[in-house]
Amino acid sequence: MSPKKNRASTKEVETIFKRGHFLSSPNLTFKFLLTSGKEKKISVIAPKSVTRLAVKRNLLRRRGYAVLKKYLNQFPAGLMGVFIFKKYQEDVSIIEDEIKNILKKIN
Helix, strand or coil: CCCHHHCCCHHHHHHHHHHCEEEECCCEEEEEEECCCCCCEEEEECCCCCCCCHHHHHHHHHHHHHHHHHHHHHCCCCEEEEEEECCCCCCHHHHHHHHHHHHHHHC
């Protein structure tokens, strides 16, 4: 799990959904907003449409944060973003590849 200072709050997520841009991949959507701040705030969301069981949604979120932890320092400063899962994915390497591809598109 990312430290609290690196996760977007509920109000920030609402702002990202209203005014942000998005990038899409087969399993993930990344909605983001560039701000003038220095901190990077990125969250992971697993909606109920992906899987009905909370246990599996929490597992997806934990896997997403674990991969995100490796690449957090490569995201640009002042970025607020949200990774949203489109479908249930058990393979961590696929999630990692998609986060890397989205990171390349941003930079």
